[in-house]
Structures are given as C-alpha cells and as structure tokens.
Amino acid sequence: SSSGGFRALDCEAVKHYVAARPGLQQRVGPADSVESWSVREVGDGNINFVFIVEGPAGSLCVKQALPYVRCVGESWPLTQDRVRIESSALVEEAACCPDHVPAVYLYDKDMAIIAMRYLAPPFLILRRGLVAGAVYPRLAEHLAAFLAGTLFHTSLIKLDSTTFRQKVAQYENNEMCRLTEQVIFTEPYTAAKNNRWTSPQLDADVAELQSDVAARVAASELKGLFCGRPQALLHGDLHTGSIMVTDTETSVIDPEFAFYGPMAFDVGKILANLLLAYFASDGLEGAPGERDAQRAWLLSCFRDTWTGFAAAFSRLWSEHGSSGDLYPAGLTGPGAPCGGEVLAACQASFLAQLFHETVQFMGAFVIRRLVGIAHVADMDSISDADVRATCERRALRFxxxxxxxxxxGGLASIETLAEAAAAARAAST
Amino acid sequence: SSSGGFRALDCEAVKHYVAARPGLQQRVGPADSVESWSVREVGDGNINFVFIVEGPAGSLCVKQALPYVRCVGESWPLTQDRVRIESSALVEEAACCPDHVPAVYLYDKDMAIIAMRYLAPPFLILRRGLVAGAVYPRLAEHLAAFLAGTLFHTSLIKLDSTTFRQKVAQYENNEMCRLTEQVIFTEPYTAAKNNRWTSPQLDADVAELQSDVAARVAASELKGLFCGRPQALLHGDLHTGSIMVTDTETSVIDPEFAFYGPMAFDVGKILANLLLAYFASDGLEGAPGERDAQRAWLLSCFRDTWTGFAAAFSRLWSEHGSSGDLYPAGLTGPGAPCGGEVLAACQASFLAQLFHETVQFMGAFVIRRLVGIAHVADMDSISDADVRATCERRALRFxxxxxxxxxxGGLASIETLAEAAAAARAAST
Ligand SMILES: Nc1ncnc2c1ncn2[C@@H]1O[C@H](COP(=O)(O)OP(=O)(O)O)[C@@H](O)[C@H]1O
Ligand SMILES: Nc1ncnc2c1ncn2[C@@H]1O[C@H](COP(=O)(O)OP(=O)(O)O)[C@@H](O)[C@H]1O
Ligand SMILES: [Mg+2]
Ligand SMILES: [Mg+2]
Ligand SMILES: [Mg+2]
Ligand SMILES: [Mg+2]
Ligand SMILES: [Mg+2]
Structure with missing residues (x-):
C-alpha cells in the first residue's frame, strides 16, 4: 500500500532500494554482487524499522519510519515528518560533533527513509553494555563533548536571533513533542492506563507519587519548560538506548524527537539514565559486590559528564559567544567595560540555572521509567520481582x-548529588 | 512607486482608497458625499502613518506601514509583514477583550493597510492625558482585564500544545523582535550611538550604568527570556502611548510588535510606563504638591493593575485551565487526587515567578526610556533640564x-514595590 510514493519495505525490498541508488549501492558492493548481499532488520526500538545491509564493499544502515508507532501498530498514528527532523538533526549534530554522530548518506522524504553509516560491532547500544556490566572509560568525555557542542552551537549564545528563530521554526516537531508531554510529564502523575510498574510491590509507592502535590507541581513546571523554552536544538531522546559505544568511541543515534527546547532536558535525560543503570546494578550482579567497580565508574561517569559538559560549554562560549546575539561583544567582549567580569558572571548565572533545571528533569526521567509506559532494560532485566522492586523503589524515591x-536542599553541586545517589542506593527500603 | 501593488498613500489617496471599498465607504458616507469627507494624517508614533477619515455617516482610521521606519526614513528598512502581525493580534485580542481593542474593518496585505474603528475624542492617548495631569479611575481595572484576558487565553494553560505551537509560529515577528532586542536590551548598556540622555547632567549616571556588571548580566538574562520564552501572545509595545482612554473607557492599539514571549514583558512594560509618569510628575507641576492627587492615583493604579491582573488571571485559570495542556484536569481538576491543592500551588508558584520577572523587565523598560534611543514625553515635556535630570536620575536609580x-531585597510584593517607588521619588539626588 502506498501514499505519495510511500511503501513499507521488508528486507528484500531494502536490498533493491539500495541497489537502485548508485550512491548507496557503491558503498555495499558492485551491481553484480547484489544477490550476495545480506539484509537484516535489527530495530529494537519502539518506533521504527532499522535494516543493516552488508556486501563485499561495505555496509550501511537503512532506517524507515512507518506512519504509526511500531510497537503499538496502526492504532497509534505518528507523523513521518519525524524522519525530516531526524535527518536534519543528524546533519546539524555532525557539524558540531562529527566524531559522535553517524554520517547520513541519504534522506528520502517520500519513503521516510534515512540511509546512514552502519555502526558495526564492536559498536553496541550503551544500555546493553551497561546491563552486561561493562564500563566505558571515555564515555563521560564524549557525552560532555556531544552535549556542549550541539547545545552551544545551536543556541542564541552562538547564533544571531534571525538564524535562531529560523531554526526554532524549522525544528517544530509537534507530534513527537506531544508524545513526550504525555508519557513523560503527564501520565506518570495521573491514573493513566498506559502506566505500569512492578506490582503489587510498588503499588503503595505509585499511589503516594500520584497524590504528591509537590511532585505534580514540579512536573507541571517542567512541562512548561519543555513546551516554552526554545534554548537549543535538543536531541530529544538522549537515553542510553540512543547511544552506541565501543571501548574508545561514542556515537549518538535516533534524534527523531529533536526540537528547540531547554538544554536541561538533554543533559538531565542522559544523566537520569546513568542513574537508572546505577540503581539497577544491585539487581543485576551475580554476587553482592560483583559490580562494585562498575558502580563506582557509573557514579564518576555521572559526575564527569556534567563537569566536562559545563567546562566544555564555558570554553565554547568564551571562544565563540561574541558572535551570537545573547551576549554580544559590546557587553561581554574584551573591549567592553569590565567585559571579562560580565562574561564570567553571565556564565556562572547561566550554568547555575541550567544545573538546577537539569536536576529536576533528571528526577522526572527517572520516575517515568519506573511508573510510565516505557521502562528500561536495566530494571526489566532483573528477573526477581522483589529484587527489582527494591532497586526501583530506591530510584523512585531519589x-x-x-x-x-x-x-x-543539599543537592547544590554534582558532587553532593552523586553522594546522595550513593546514599539512596544504600538505603534499606 | 510600487512593489507588488504597494504604494504609499497621502490624505487624498486615502479618501479614494476608502471610497473604492464599499465595506469601508458605507461607514463614512454615501458615495455621492465623498468630496465632502475630511482626511487627516495624525500619526505621532515613530513608525507608521495613521489617517482619520470622517464623513456624514461616520469615521474610520486607516493605518499604513511603509517599508521603513517613519521617523528615520528609508535608511532604516522595516518589514511590512508587521501589518499582518498587527491585524491578527488586534483580532485575537478583541476575541479575548472586545471592550478594550478597536474593531478591525479590513486588512490589506498588498497595501500594508489596516482600517479600524476611529477612537474619536474624548479618546486621547493615555500618555498625553498623564502629561496633562489627568487621572483615570477605571484604568487599572481595564488594564488588568486586558492583560489577564490576552495573556491567559493565548497561553498553554488555556490551549492544547498543537494550537499553541501553531500560534507561536504564526506570530513569528523576527524584525520587530530584533528591534526590541537592540534598543531595549542591548544599546542602553553599551556605548551605542543611538543612545541619548539629558547631558551633561546624567553623564556620570550613564557611565555608571554602562560599567555596572550586575545590570548588564540582568539585562542579558532578560534578553534571553525575550527571545526564548514563548509563553503567551504579547502585545509587545504596551506603553502609555499605545493606549487610548476616556474617563470610562480604555482601548489598546498598535500591536505591531506582537509575538509569543514572556508574559512579564507586557505586564512590566505598562507598569514601567506608569512609574515613568510618576517620577516625571514633579517636573510637570506648576507648584510643588499641585500633582499630589495624580501621583497618589498613579501609585495606586500601578498597584491595582498588578493586583487586578493576578486576580483575573487566576480566575480565568481556575475556570478554563483544564482545557489546556499545561495543567490538565487529570492533574489539577476537581476529580484528581488533591486536585484543588495542586491547582492552588501551581498558581502560586506561577504568579511568584511572573512577579519576579515583571519587576526585572520593569527596571529595563524604565532605564531604556532615559538612556536609549526612544524617550517618553512625560520626561521630555519637562523643559528645565536640571529639573528633568533630577526626575530622570531618581527613575534611573530605581x-x-x-x-x-x-x-x-525588600521588593517582594507589589505593595513594597510601590512604597519603594515613593521613597525613590522623595530621594534627594
Ligand atoms: N547507524 C546504526 N548502526 C548500527 N545499528 C543501528 C544504527 N541505527 C540504529 N541501529 C540499531 O537499531 C536499533 C533501533 O534504532 P533507533 O534509531 O534507536 O530506532 P527507534 O527510533 O525505533 O528507537 C538501535 O537500538 C540499534 O541497535
Ligand atoms: N484607532 C485609532 N483611533 C484614533 N486614533 C488613532 C487610532 N490608531 C492610531 N491613532 C493615532 O495615531 C497615533 C499613531 O498610531 P500608532 O498605531 O501608535 O502608530 P505607530 O505604530 O506609528 O506608533 C496614535 O498615537 C493615535 O494618536
Ligand atoms: Mg531508539
Ligand atoms: Mg525513548
Ligand atoms: Mg527513536
Ligand atoms: Mg504607537
Ligand atoms: Mg507602533
């Protein structure tokens, strides 16, 4: 079936699709080798189809979006415009951080397809590596660079306001944003039928959350920021399932939720997912203490991602900030009266506010993965429900x-935050 | 000269323009009366041309935008798209507050013309009435209704997020916003050649401001809010020169700067202009104390505008808030657990934040009218430069x-703010 030339592809059709486009075909193999190519569907996300095409000359990855949510079906329609957003965002992110984004080879609007670099093994989805107990010594450094580069270069600190407004408009991503509003900021705090949790163990905890006035006020404020604070081009779905890693490399995929929003959303989401891995680790170890080293690394990665991000962001700002309209050279440049002092004060104030919002978003992201529609493999891989509930309860309270x-309240720095996480993990519940 | 059918009209051409359009012509007089119509150009603003057409059947107002800033000339080009913005905003504001907005009769895109109701005498520009020493007992009530109605009904508290995002995009007003960024948030804090002030009296004060680190940091933060906080459809230029009044009526004109921005911008702008009138009053009275009654009224109008706005906004929210996506019924409605408590807490938190931002914007608006490119008649009408400088210095410090x-720092409520304004006015400088 088709509309405007669209049709959903299977493995065989993907092969012919690639073979018919010389720019793609050459990356996989000569025309007479097509019959020997292999195509696999590997999509493990909830939303789209992902095919890997391999041949004698190389490989590539073909991602196709159907006009609905994959894991639900046609009853949950979803705009294919998300592919335009994803391909634009991949290109824009790559301009900021080429080392941490797969190269895009082709965007096909009608077919809702992106062809991109295949991140072949040993590349692995970060969440899977964490569940398996691995550590990634360079991860914090790479995440800090990705966050600082993408958030700074798309912000009004770097851009003039005309360009900034054009980009805000270009990345309007209404349907995907509505999904986030619903499943992250609303449903976990209400009796929504999409919600699930480890039951009956967490029933009382969930009831408590859903009658928690302060939590619901805070969640509403975050929804307000999400909808009403275009500050930078966000990835929009930066959890550990959107990151592929090796021991030495880090690559961020899947920015179909990209839009102009609050920087703290991206920063808080990845930090929250590191915390979820941390709180799950007790339930995933064979013997108590087996994962002590991974846990220590997770906590330092959590800390170093923020610290490295803040440092890298400030560095970019000091170097390129006067090209943008928010802090122009006449105010903060070396030629302005007390320019250096004003710049330092602006940076300190900006980062303090960003840290505050990041902590709040982090809390919302942890909560929604324990109570809302979409859970994380970190917790779901804990087979004993009582053990899992203990890990989840600690995470939920934190x-x-x-x-x-x-x-x-004692969470004013990333160091105290990491200490508080350690204390929360050690709590008897 | 023309482009795309556009030509600049003079009084004679306006008469023929109206006569040629039956919908307009009938409001002024029968076709055979056209020769007897009178047309005057009354534009006293800096930007556009405004014609009043009167005839035996009635009158109307024709506003035309040239592709540049009127008071500067062709050397300062300005998009005529501002007329689309102004006419849409007038219609949208009228839907919220029909009593406080002139009816639009026609929008002509090609000619960059809006025809609207003529607010005939005794309607007078509020600023002129204030300079003349008048008081308007119902002004605070009307301003509160206008602010609450327009800001609430265009916000995400009232709207679903799809509609909200559509409106944000519809009201993108880049060139006009850039003007505001430049003349309000940047130039007063830098050695810009557009700046002017009462010199030499205020030279030292201006030098102090332009090397004031905290002021420049705060101004940058406000610019960030201005560019990056779509919260409601703002009027965008809500000073006392954009408001026409009689003893019993209030009508808001000239929303060509309308865009989706922070509510505090509109609220702070009108409050700042009331403060400017208050600080100018000493220089405008014939004998000391002559304007005591006007001053007392100005201060209570200042107070009551905020208080009335906050009350009206909360009332609209309680009545219509659950139709919007920010505080849905499932969270804050009567059926939700502790719904009433959550609603009250959300409102208190929202208004506290809004008040804080309003105060800061107020400060920026006061400053730009004393130091920047555009001054106010309130101060400019004080002919003695020393007397004027004294009034201006008090306002500038406040x-x-x-x-x-x-x-x-002791400015936590509108009452303490009004008291602080009174103390600042009484200060010897
Ligand atoms: N460029 C790529 N290289 C290798 N594997 C990929 C690539 N893109 C996606 N994948 C695999 O496909 C899975 C789903 O991709 P993703 O972009 O996250 O889709 P969804 O939008 O459905 O979540 C990923 O978890 C990963 O295993
Ligand atoms: N509808 C109206 N009725 C009566 N007078 C008006 C009307 N609109 C504008 N005017 C007069 O024209 C002047 C300039 O109008 P305004 O819309 O403020 O133009 P500008 O955009 O140039 O500032 C106002 O100060 C007022 O005196
Ligand atoms: Mg994914
Ligand atoms: Mg997700
Ligand atoms: Mg995805
Ligand atoms: Mg005007
Ligand atoms: Mg105007």
Whole structure:
C-alpha cells in the first residue's frame, strides 16, 4: 500500500532500494554482487524499522519510519515528518560533533527513509553494555563533548536571533513533542492506563507519587519548560538506548524527537539514565559486590559528564559567544567595560540555572521509567520481582527528591548529588 | 512607486482608497458625499502613518506601514509583514477583550493597510492625558482585564500544545523582535550611538550604568527570556502611548510588535510606563504638591493593575485551565487526587515567578526610556533640564534596582514595590 510514493519495505525490498541508488549501492558492493548481499532488520526500538545491509564493499544502515508507532501498530498514528527532523538533526549534530554522530548518506522524504553509516560491532547500544556490566572509560568525555557542542552551537549564545528563530521554526516537531508531554510529564502523575510498574510491590509507592502535590507541581513546571523554552536544538531522546559505544568511541543515534527546547532536558535525560543503570546494578550482579567497580565508574561517569559538559560549554562560549546575539561583544567582549567580569558572571548565572533545571528533569526521567509506559532494560532485566522492586523503589524515591528539590536542599553541586545517589542506593527500603 | 501593488498613500489617496471599498465607504458616507469627507494624517508614533477619515455617516482610521521606519526614513528598512502581525493580534485580542481593542474593518496585505474603528475624542492617548495631569479611575481595572484576558487565553494553560505551537509560529515577528532586542536590551548598556540622555547632567549616571556588571548580566538574562520564552501572545509595545482612554473607557492599539514571549514583558512594560509618569510628575507641576492627587492615583493604579491582573488571571485559570495542556484536569481538576491543592500551588508558584520577572523587565523598560534611543514625553515635556535630570536620575536609580534585585531585597510584593517607588521619588539626588 502506498501514499505519495510511500511503501513499507521488508528486507528484500531494502536490498533493491539500495541497489537502485548508485550512491548507496557503491558503498555495499558492485551491481553484480547484489544477490550476495545480506539484509537484516535489527530495530529494537519502539518506533521504527532499522535494516543493516552488508556486501563485499561495505555496509550501511537503512532506517524507515512507518506512519504509526511500531510497537503499538496502526492504532497509534505518528507523523513521518519525524524522519525530516531526524535527518536534519543528524546533519546539524555532525557539524558540531562529527566524531559522535553517524554520517547520513541519504534522506528520502517520500519513503521516510534515512540511509546512514552502519555502526558495526564492536559498536553496541550503551544500555546493553551497561546491563552486561561493562564500563566505558571515555564515555563521560564524549557525552560532555556531544552535549556542549550541539547545545552551544545551536543556541542564541552562538547564533544571531534571525538564524535562531529560523531554526526554532524549522525544528517544530509537534507530534513527537506531544508524545513526550504525555508519557513523560503527564501520565506518570495521573491514573493513566498506559502506566505500569512492578506490582503489587510498588503499588503503595505509585499511589503516594500520584497524590504528591509537590511532585505534580514540579512536573507541571517542567512541562512548561519543555513546551516554552526554545534554548537549543535538543536531541530529544538522549537515553542510553540512543547511544552506541565501543571501548574508545561514542556515537549518538535516533534524534527523531529533536526540537528547540531547554538544554536541561538533554543533559538531565542522559544523566537520569546513568542513574537508572546505577540503581539497577544491585539487581543485576551475580554476587553482592560483583559490580562494585562498575558502580563506582557509573557514579564518576555521572559526575564527569556534567563537569566536562559545563567546562566544555564555558570554553565554547568564551571562544565563540561574541558572535551570537545573547551576549554580544559590546557587553561581554574584551573591549567592553569590565567585559571579562560580565562574561564570567553571565556564565556562572547561566550554568547555575541550567544545573538546577537539569536536576529536576533528571528526577522526572527517572520516575517515568519506573511508573510510565516505557521502562528500561536495566530494571526489566532483573528477573526477581522483589529484587527489582527494591532497586526501583530506591530510584523512585531519589527521583522524586530530585524533581521536587532541584538543586536545593543539599543537592547544590554534582558532587553532593552523586553522594546522595550513593546514599539512596544504600538505603534499606 | 510600487512593489507588488504597494504604494504609499497621502490624505487624498486615502479618501479614494476608502471610497473604492464599499465595506469601508458605507461607514463614512454615501458615495455621492465623498468630496465632502475630511482626511487627516495624525500619526505621532515613530513608525507608521495613521489617517482619520470622517464623513456624514461616520469615521474610520486607516493605518499604513511603509517599508521603513517613519521617523528615520528609508535608511532604516522595516518589514511590512508587521501589518499582518498587527491585524491578527488586534483580532485575537478583541476575541479575548472586545471592550478594550478597536474593531478591525479590513486588512490589506498588498497595501500594508489596516482600517479600524476611529477612537474619536474624548479618546486621547493615555500618555498625553498623564502629561496633562489627568487621572483615570477605571484604568487599572481595564488594564488588568486586558492583560489577564490576552495573556491567559493565548497561553498553554488555556490551549492544547498543537494550537499553541501553531500560534507561536504564526506570530513569528523576527524584525520587530530584533528591534526590541537592540534598543531595549542591548544599546542602553553599551556605548551605542543611538543612545541619548539629558547631558551633561546624567553623564556620570550613564557611565555608571554602562560599567555596572550586575545590570548588564540582568539585562542579558532578560534578553534571553525575550527571545526564548514563548509563553503567551504579547502585545509587545504596551506603553502609555499605545493606549487610548476616556474617563470610562480604555482601548489598546498598535500591536505591531506582537509575538509569543514572556508574559512579564507586557505586564512590566505598562507598569514601567506608569512609574515613568510618576517620577516625571514633579517636573510637570506648576507648584510643588499641585500633582499630589495624580501621583497618589498613579501609585495606586500601578498597584491595582498588578493586583487586578493576578486576580483575573487566576480566575480565568481556575475556570478554563483544564482545557489546556499545561495543567490538565487529570492533574489539577476537581476529580484528581488533591486536585484543588495542586491547582492552588501551581498558581502560586506561577504568579511568584511572573512577579519576579515583571519587576526585572520593569527596571529595563524604565532605564531604556532615559538612556536609549526612544524617550517618553512625560520626561521630555519637562523643559528645565536640571529639573528633568533630577526626575530622570531618581527613575534611573530605581529602574536599576528593579532590574538587578528583581523581587528580592525588600521588593517582594507589589505593595513594597510601590512604597519603594515613593521613597525613590522623595530621594534627594
Ligand atoms: N547507524 C546504526 N548502526 C548500527 N545499528 C543501528 C544504527 N541505527 C540504529 N541501529 C540499531 O537499531 C536499533 C533501533 O534504532 P533507533 O534509531 O534507536 O530506532 P527507534 O527510533 O525505533 O528507537 C538501535 O537500538 C540499534 O541497535
Ligand atoms: N484607532 C485609532 N483611533 C484614533 N486614533 C488613532 C487610532 N490608531 C492610531 N491613532 C493615532 O495615531 C497615533 C499613531 O498610531 P500608532 O498605531 O501608535 O502608530 P505607530 O505604530 O506609528 O506608533 C496614535 O498615537 C493615535 O494618536
Ligand atoms: Mg531508539
Ligand atoms: Mg525513548
Ligand atoms: Mg527513536
Ligand atoms: Mg504607537
Ligand atoms: Mg507602533
């Protein structure tokens, strides 16, 4: 079936699709080798189809979006415009951070297809590596570079306001944003039928959350920021399932939720997913203490991602900030009266606010993965429901504290936050 | 000269323009009366041309935008798309507050013309009435209704997020916003050649402002809010020169700067202009104390505008808030657990934040009218430069305090703010 030339592809059709486009075909193999190519569907996400094509000359990855949510079916329609967003965002992110984004080979609007570099093994989805117990010594450094580069270069600190407004309009991503509003900021705090949790173990915890006035006020404020704070081009879905890693490389995929929003959303999402891995680790180890080293690394990765991000962002700002309209050279440049002092004060104020919002978003992201529609493999891989519930309860309580307190109440720095996470993990529940 | 059918009209051409359009012509007089019609150009604003057409059946107002800034000339080009914005905003505001917005009769894109109701005398521009010493007992009530109605009904508290995003995109007003960024948030804090002030009296004050680190940091933060906080459809230029009044009526004109921005921008702008009238009053009275009654009224109008706005906004929210996506019924409605408590807490938190931002914007608006490119007749009408400088210095210092302290440091309520304004006016400088 087709509309405007669109049709859903299977493995065989993908092969012919690639073979018919010389720019793609050459990457896989000569025309007379097509019959020997292999094509596999590997999509493990909830939303789209992902095919890997391999041949004698090389490989590529073909991602196709159907006009609905894959894991639900045609009853949950979803705009294919998300492919335009994803391909534009991949290109824009690559301009900021070429080392951490797969190259795009082709965007086909009618077919809702992106062809891109195949991140072949040993590349692995980060979440799977974490569940298996691995550590990635360069991850924090790479995440910090990706966050700082993409968020800074698309912000008004770097851009003039005309370009900034054009980009905000270009990345309007209404349907995908509505999905986030619903499943992250609304449903977990209401009796929504999409919600699920480890039951009956967490029934009382969930009831408590859903009658928690402060938590619901804070979640509403975050939804307001999400919808009403275009600050930078966000990835929009930066969890550990959107990151592929090797021991030495890090590549961020799947920005179909990209839009102009609050920087704290991206920063908080990846930090929250590191915390979820941390709280799950007790349930995933064979013997108590087996994963102590991974846990220590997860906590330092959590800390170093923020610290490295803040440092890299400030560095970019000091180097390129005067090209943008938010802090022009006449105010913060070396030629302005006390320019250096004003710049330092602007940066300190900006990062303090960003940290505060990041902590709150982090709390919301932890909560939605325990109570809302979409859970994480980190917790779901814990087969004993009682053990899982213990891990989840610790995470849920900590998430609630982050959401409500933000960076107040003894959570004013990333160091105290990491210490508080360790204390929350050690809590008997 | 023309482009795409556009030509600039003079009084004679306006008469023929109206006569040729039956919908307009009938409002002024029968076809055979056209020769007897009178047409005057009354534009006293800086930007556009405004014609009043009167005849035996009635009158109307024709506003035309040339592709540049009127008071500067062709050397400062300005998009005629501002007329689309102005006519859409007038219609949208009228839907919220029909009593406080002139009816639009026609929008002509090609000719960059809006025809609207003529607000005939005794309607007078509010600023002129204030300079003349008048008081308007119902002004605060009307301003509160206009602010609450327009800001609430265009916000995400009232709208679903799809509609909200469509409106944000519809009201993109880049060139007009860039003007605001430049003349309000940047130039007053830098050695820009557009700046002017009462010199030499205020030379030292201006030098102090332009090397004031805290003021420049705060102004940059406000610029960030201005560019990056679509919260409601703003009027965008809500000073006392955009409001026409009689003893019993209030009508808001000239929303060509309308865009989706922070609510505090509109609220702060009108409050700042009331403060400017208050600080100017000493220089405008014939004998000391002559304007005591006007001053007392100005201060209570200042107070009551905020208080009335906050009350009206909360009332609209309680009545219509659950139709919007920001605080849906499932979270804050009567059926939700502790719904009433959550609603009250959300409102309190929202209004506290809005007040804080309003105070800061107020400070920036006071400052730009004393130091930047565009001054106010309130101060300019004080002919003695020393007397004027004294009034301006008091206002400037108070403005700086508002900008930097926001709602902290003893300015936490509208009452303490009004008291602080009175103290600042009484200060020897
Ligand atoms: N460029 C790529 N190289 C290798 N594997 C990929 C690539 N893109 C996606 N994948 C695989 O496909 C899975 C789903 O891709 P993703 O872009 O996350 O789709 P969805 O939008 O459905 O979540 C990923 O988890 C990963 O295993
Ligand atoms: N509808 C109206 N009725 C009566 N007078 C009006 C009307 N609209 C504008 N005017 C007069 O024209 C002047 C300029 O109008 P305005 O819309 O403020 O133009 P500008 O955009 O140039 O500032 C106003 O100050 C007022 O005196
Ligand atoms: Mg994915
Ligand atoms: Mg997701
Ligand atoms: Mg995806
Ligand atoms: Mg005007
Ligand atoms: Mg105007």
């Amino acid at each position: 998430g609630r504290r982050l959401l409500v307190e933000g960076s107040r | 403005g700086r305090r508002l900008l930097v302290e926001g709602s902290r």
